[in-house]
Amino acid sequence: MPRAAARIGAFAVCQAAVIAGFGLLITGPAREFWPMTAEDAAVEALEDARTATLDTASTIASALGDTSTVVGLTLLACLALVLVPGLPRWREAVFLAIGVSLQSVIFVLITASVDRTRPDVERMDDSPPTSSYTSGHTGAATALYAGLAVLVLSRVRAPWRKPLAALLLLLPLLVGLARLYRGMHHPTDVAGGLANGALSLFVVGRAVLPGHSWVGRPPADAMDIAVAAAEERPAPAQKRLTVIVNPTVTDEATQEQLRLVLAQHGYRDTPFVATTTEDTGGGQTAEALRAGTELIAVCGGDGTVRAVADALAGTGVPLVLVPSGTGNLLARHLHLPLGPAEALAAGLTGEPRALDLGRIEGDGFPAVHFTAMAGAGLDATMLEETSDRAKSVLGWPAYVLAGAKGLRMPRMRLTVRLDGGPELRRTARMVLLANIGTVQAGAAPVPAAKPDDGLLDLAVFDPRGAGGWLRAAGVLLRAKRRGAGGADVTGTGDGGPVEFHTFRRAELTFARPQPREIDGDPVGPGLRLTAEVRPGALTVMLPARER
Numbered sequence: 001m002p003r004a005a006a007r008i009g010a011f012a013v014c015q016a017a018v019i020a021g022f023g024l025l026i027t028g029p030a031r032e033f034w035p036m037t038a039e040d041a042a043v044e045a046l047e048d049a050r051t052a053t054l055d056t057a058s059t060i061a062s063a064l065g066d067t068s069t070v071v072g073l074t075l076l077a078c079l080a081l082v083l084v085p086g087l088p089r090w091r092e093a094v095f096l097a098i099g100v101s102l103q104s105v106i107f108v109l110i111t112a113s114v115d116r117t118r119p120d121v122e123r124m125d126d127s128p129p130t131s132s133y134t135s136g137h138t139g140a141a142t143a144l145y146a147g148l149a150v151l152v153l154s155r156v157r158a159p160w161r162k163p164l165a166a167l168l169l170l171l172p173l174l175v176g177l178a179r180l181y182r183g184m185h186h187p188t189d190v191a192g193g194l195a196n197g198a199l200s201l202f203v204v205g206r207a208v209l210p211g212h213s214w215v216g217r218p219p220a221d222a223m224d225i226a227v228a229a230a231e232e233r234p235a236p237a238q239k240r241l242t243v244i245v246n247p248t249v250t251d252e253a254t255q256e257q258l259r260l261v262l263a264q265h266g267y268r269d270t271p272f273v274a275t276t277t278e279d280t281g282g283g284q285t286a287e288a289l290r291a292g293t294e295l296i297a298v299c300g301g302d303g304t305v306r307a308v309a310d311a312l313a314g315t316g317v318p319l320v321l322v323p324s325g326t327g328n329l330l331a332r333h334l335h336l337p338l339g340p341a342e343a344l345a346a347g348l349t350g351e352p353r354a355l356d357l358g359r360i361e362g363d364g365f366p367a368v369h370f371t372a373m374a375g376a377g378l379d380a381t382m383l384e385e386t387s388d389r390a391k392s393v394l395g396w397p398a399y400v401l402a403g404a405k406g407l408r409m410p411r412m413r414l415t416v417r418l419d420g421g422p423e424l425r426r427t428a429r430m431v432l433l434a435n436i437g438t439v440q441a442g443a444a445p446v447p448a449a450k451p452d453d454g455l456l457d458l459a460v461f462d463p464r465g466a467g468g469w470l471r472a473a474g475v476l477l478r479a480k481r482r483g484a485g486g487a488d489v490t491g492t493g494d495g496g497p498v499e500f501h502t503f504r505r506a507e508l509t510f511a512r513p514q515p516r517e518i519d520g521d522p523v524g525p526g527l528r529l530t531a532e533v534r535p536g537a538l539t540v541m542l543p544a545r546e547r
Helices: 002-027 036-048 052-063 067-083 090-113 136-155 161-181 187-208 222-232 252-264 282-290 302-312 329-333 340-348 378-385 388-394 397-406 465-482
Strands: 241-245 272-274 295-300 319-323 351-362 365-370 373-377 412-418 424-428 430-434 456-461 498-503 505-514 516-518 526-542
Touching (some): 002 090, 002 187, 036 161, 052 161, 067 136, 241 282, 252 272, 252 340, 272 282, 302 319, 302 329, 302 365, 302 526, 319 340, 373 505, 373 526, 378 516, 412 456, 424 456, 456 526, 465 498
Antiparallel strands (some): 351 365, 351 526, 412 505, 430 456, 505 526
């Protein structure tokens, strides 16, 4: 932290000097040269073009750079980054908070150094006591919205990240244009504000976000450096490693980073085998095992992990999890790093740990293994009814819309037989067969499920009305705090909204065909699901602290 603070301070002094020097230039020796001589005419032309509609639009755009707006949004974004369950991003929150603050400090220093009057036109806002150079609204908007764009591009993997980042980057330009339109600044004032905000982000980002993909690619000779370093230090004999990679969620830049991590740990010339639409990882894994591979790294989402784990079940060959999808449920539950490079490094230096798998079969699909959850009803409907186009445009909210449609469907009727016991007759909106308890954002629909207890968990959800859903949420929160499972927490048989059981083998029979899913992949409607636990069937490399 002291080094980071020193770097930020040193570069900030240089930044303030450069921007202030430019301001002294345009208000001094360069004021009689073009384009400075054309600035007044540009602002006057915008004054002549004013209309009621544009006045309203400029008011809204200008408000996006107001001090109260910027401070409030920055505070909300930082709180979300550090308080949302499952999402703590302290470095990102520090980056955004310091970036916005640094821009403000430098703005004050510059306006004290450069005395520039505002344009000689009718101004639509009250003139603050600060100099016209630079535009404080534009600088603050650049630091906030461009900073959010950086975080979206570097930390979000959803398909909508690029359109959202483009929209965020457009906002500072709209703020700057609004300030010109409203007669508050010259064009060079707005340009200075854009530079101040952008440089503040750059300085802070280089200090607190080292190694992030947006900072820059590794140098051209990074691989040679890593290989030389690995050869200089003694290392145990390396296992034969194969990387199974889903190219739809793992771009070339990420694969380049993974190769660098492998080289740093002494793995050279490691084959990367891509999955396909027809073969999502199982065939590639089986072929690697036949070739003598002793360690598999899977780089993909939940579906890819499930396919690879299915092929590895019972082999004893360890698996390194490299999450690259949007769910990454098993990696989240195991508290693994969600950055691909960090996760690979953690796995390569970790220790093997045996985890359970669920083996599931039903009418219409063969027996397969799952690592996280399988189910029928509402969750399967959400997955089945959400189109690829909706997911690409909306991301995860598309599932919420599909879920609302699923709520209009009639309840399912089913019978449940656990470990050969008596049949239980239930109605339900959704049933989950779980090997893990938590999902995204820290939610825990099956709180007691653990992947190493030799058991699977069954959750039957049958809330009725808004009050029923609130009661279900309360049951889940209480169960999560207790961390206990066992038979029944609140049973649907006596009117409760959620019912939990643990089992080694479960047989579910539905009165009529129901949509079904396995680890997030729909498998089509059917009348039956049979699941059983395979204790310790999957070996995963985990950091020692996770043991």
